[in-house]
Amino acid sequence: MSSFIKDLQTEIMSPNCDIVNILRKAHFIASTLNLTDFDKWIMSELNGYPTPNDCPEYRILHCDLYAFNQFNGWMPTVFRNTELENLISITKMNNSISQIISMSEQEGDKLMSEILGELLLLLNECFNTSNTRFALFVSKTSIMDIIEKVKTTVLDWTIKLESEGILGENTTFSEQEKQVAATIPQTINNYYGNTNIVSSPTENMQIVSGNNNEVSFSYEFAKNAVEEIEDSISAKDISDTDKEYALSIINNIKNQIDNKNNPSTIKNSFNLLKEFLIGIGSSFAASAIWTYFHF
Secondary structure, three states: OOEHHHHHHHHHOOOOOOHHHHHHHHHHHHHHOOOHHHHHHHHHHHHOOOOHHHOOHHHEEEOEEEEEEOOOEEEEOOOOOHHHHHHHHEEEOOOOHHHHHHHHOOOOOEEEEEOOHHHHHHHHHHOOOOOOOEEEEEEHHHHHHHHHHHHHHHHHHHHHHHHOOOOOEOOOOOHHHHHHHOOOOOOHHHOOOOOOOOOOOOOOOEOOOOOOOOOOOOHHHHHHHHHHHHHHHHHOOOOHHHHHHHHHHHHHHHHHHHOOOOHHHHHHHHHHHHHHHHHHOHHHHHHHHHHHHHO
16 A cells, blocks of 8 residues: 655655645645644745744855945945844745745845835935935845745654554545544654744844845734834933934824825824934934834
């Protein structure tokens, strides 16, 4: 009799394996065995993660910020602010595995996502430039590594199932196999390792495959953003007048968030705060940029 688990292992170890098909088969196994937590991870890989904050650690990548020079083309930037560099360079990819594969098949050693909109204007202000194009570049190797991590996770999971006597002969799982499966850990870090989200000011950033970096509005993200900026202001040595004015804007934003005001109204308030923070100094501009990555 054929074993569904062993057949899947053989398919995963094939040099030309189809990771999307592998995940679909893993979905069938997980749903049949009622392994809902592991199946949730599988479906997130197939369909994409709901938000960047839901991404496991292997989807957190380091990007490089480049500026376009009319004579030399795309050139790496030199940050004057370490905080700003960290905020820009760390990104989370919540794209579906199919999109990840498509990215990995593009020509060249790096992928580019050009920055547009408010963030572009803010970068021009921070670098004291005007009408300069900026883009994030990421190594294609980093993209391909996501695919390999997914393969390894599914393989290790099937090895664990096999070690517990769960084989799925003729694509069928017995009641005894289902009972044993219920005792097996389902969290991904039991197979891949630590996949907890890194706790940092960049935890909701994402890179978008395309020509812009836009993230949908979230009241929760807005609340986290304004609290982060408030903490930063309280820790800085600025004049009492500047601090009082900034905190008055922040308190207004907090009230708007609590009252679930229209997102455009809240964004306008963040715009006002952004302009004021930039006027104070570049260290505050980093916090403002973080805000825009959340929205």
